[in-house]
Amino acid sequence: MITKEAVLAALSNVEEPDLGKDLVTLxxxxxxxxxxKNVSFTVELTTPACPLKEMIEKACINAVHHLVDKEAxxxxxxxxxxxxxxxxxKSVLPGVKNIIMVASGKGxxxxxxxxxxxxxxxxxxxxxxxxxxxxxxxxSIPIMLGMRDERPQMIExxxxxxxxxxxxxxxxxxxxxxxxxxxxxxxxxGPQASAAIRQFITDVNWGELDYxxxxxxxxxxxxxxxxxxxxxxxxxxxxxxxxxxxxADAKKAIMMFKQPQINVPILGVVENMAYFTPAELPNNKxxxxxxxxxxxxxxxxxxxxxxxxPIVQSIREGGDSGMPAVVSDELISxxxxxxxxxxxxxxxxxxxxxxxxxxxxxxxx
Numbered sequence: 001m002i003t004k005e006a007v008l009a010a011l012s013n014v015e016e017p018d019l020g021k022d023l024v025t026l027x028x029x030x031x032x033x034x035x036x037k038n039v040s041f042t043v044e045l046t047t048p049a050c051p052l053k054e055m056i057e058k059a060c061i062n063a064v065h066h067l068v069d070k071e072a073x074x075x076x077x078x079x080x081x082x083x084x085x086x087x088x089x090k091s092v093l094p095g096v097k098n099i100i101m102v103a104s105g106k107g108x109x110x111x112x113x114x115x116x117x118x119x120x121x122x123x124x125x126x127x128x129x130x131x132x133x134x135x136x137x138x139x140s141i142p143i144m145l146g147m148r149d150e151r152p153q154m155i156e157x158x159x160x161x162x163x164x165x166x167x168x169x170x171x172x173x174x175x176x177x178x179x180x181x182x183x184x185x186x187x188x189x190g191p192q193a194s195a196a197i198r199q200f201i202t203d204v205n206w207g208e209l210d211y212x213x214x215x216x217x218x219x220x221x222x223x224x225x226x227x228x229x230x231x232x233x234x235x236x237x238x239x240x241x242x243x244x245x246x247x248a249d250a251k252k253a254i255m256m257f258k259q260p261q262i263n264v265p266i267l268g269v270v271e272n273m274a275y276f277t278p279a280e281l282p283n284n285k286x287x288x289x290x291x292x293x294x295x296x297x298x299x300x301x302x303x304x305x306x307x308x309x310p311i312v313q314s315i316r317e318g319g320d321s322g323m324p325a326v327v328s329d330e331l332i333s334x335x336x337x338x339x340x341x342x343x344x345x346x347x348x349x350x351x352x353x354x355x356x357x358x359x360x361x362x363x364x365x
Contacts, residue, residue, distance in 0.1 A: 002069050004032045007039055010067035014059045017052055018350045039064055040075040048080035048126030049345035082127060082210035083349060087357035088232045092201060095208040098234040098348050100267065101227070105249030107218040110272040111239045112140045113319055114309065115215035118237070120326035121341025123170040127210040130165060132200055133175030134227065135217040136193040137186050142177040145169070146322020152178055155205065162205040169327050174204050190222035197226055220256040228262055232358035235267035235351050237306065237344060242271060242293035250294070254301055262361055267347040268304035269294050270340060276311040282332055306343045309336050
């Protein structure tokens with residue numbers, strides 16, 4: 001006779017591959033029900049974008065068959081609850097579980113394209129996601145999300161005026177490009193830009209989010225320092241292209257986050273424009289910017305390599321038309337960004353389980 005206790009004992013042999021502990025110890029098994037030979041239970045994953053969900057489901061079924069009853073009819077329901085590991089007092093962005101910076105050492109490597117499609121990929125997998133365009137001088141998210149003529153609304157919360165982020169393709173988004181005419185240039189000194197970015201953090205009603213993705217400006221300057229001193233950053237994704245000059249600048253971004261007084265975990269490196277694949281020859285790869293430069297850089301710094309994004313004409317067209325790759329019908333680029341989102345979600349879950357809690361950086365001015 002099958003019992004709940006026997007099922008739990010069997011599932012205690014199924015390890016969560018990234019966290020290194022079994023599902024029962026991690027309290028991921030819920031609602032075990034037994035009715036004769038029918039066994040059902042829920043496994044609560046650490047993110048809806050978990051790339052290992054099918055493997056975990058199969059391992060659970062095999063454990064019950066091998067350790068309890070080979071004739072059991074096993075039904076596994078997979079749900080997700082995104083974990084957070086914040087240590088701050090949550091006075092800023094109280095409803096946001098994880099904050100992901102997308103950074104690069106130089107411009108022109110496709111950082112905004114990666115940030116937009118990463119946010120959309122996480123949302124496509126079932127997470128609640130926000131996207132903040134932190135590039136004050138060169139905001140591009142309004143164009144890439146097709147919001148260039150829209151303006152955010154204002155609401156009052158506890159006597160304070162708050163901006164409401166715009167929603168598009170299932171994510172919330174905010175950019176200075178939504179507040180000014182796109183023909184205007186933002187001609188501000190560093191302190192003005194830093195004050196503006198603080199407002200996007202404190203004066204926007206982001207609500208409850210599993211992930212807030214920040215598209216940073218290139219470089220290692222005022223905006224980056226303002227953000228890490230204002231919000232508890234879960235981790236950073238570094239974007240580079242394969243060629244040596246881009247990797248050299250990306251290394252500067254890595255070293256900025258690794259400085260002892262900043263110490264923001266790096267979730268991994270993504271290689272954008274890794275190779276060219278023409279639509280009519282989807283199996284061909286042409287390494288026009290060199291090969292594996294970002295991968296080698298990740299290995300040099302002992303960082304996770306999160307994946308390669310190809311050069312596909314539809315990625316550029318989608319960014320210009322406000323229909324990003326993840327919400328398009330073009331499978332090569334869409335699948336590449338969905339895989340990236342899963343790897344980033346996996347890195348966030350591992351970071352929260354194995355590293356110190358996130359907190360606001362305290363630096364001497």
